[in-house]
Amino acid sequence: ADNLKLKNRGRLKAGYYADVVVFDPETIQDHATFREPNQYSTGVAHVFVNGDHVLKEGEHTGATPGRFLKGPGYKGND
Structure with a gap:
């Protein structure tokens, strides 16, 4: 975060x-393959994004708090 x-x-x-x-x-293990790239990893218990619980006991909560971050190299139109 500091570098960016x-x-x-x-x-x-x-x-x-x-x-x-x-x-x-x-126990962490990646199950994604080239044919099925959207497979969840196992061994991940919880994920918090912007303070919101998005993965709880390995299950998605339905929360979608992520947002686009503009670093110093961003060259967008806004």
């Missing part, structure tokens, strides 16, 4: 956006 000059990110701190993945390093 993203404000309020990159630390677990009050007022910052919380992006956190909780996983078990003993």
Whole structure:
């Protein structure tokens, strides 16, 4: 976050956006393949995006709090 000059990110701190993945390093495994690239990994228990719980006990909660981040190299039209 510091290298990309993203404000309020990159630390677990009050007022910052919380992006956190909780996983078990003993059981984490990627199941995605070229034919089926959208398969969930196993061993990932929880994911928080912008402080919202998006994966709870390995199941998607339906939350979609992600948003586009513009870093210093962004060359968009807005």
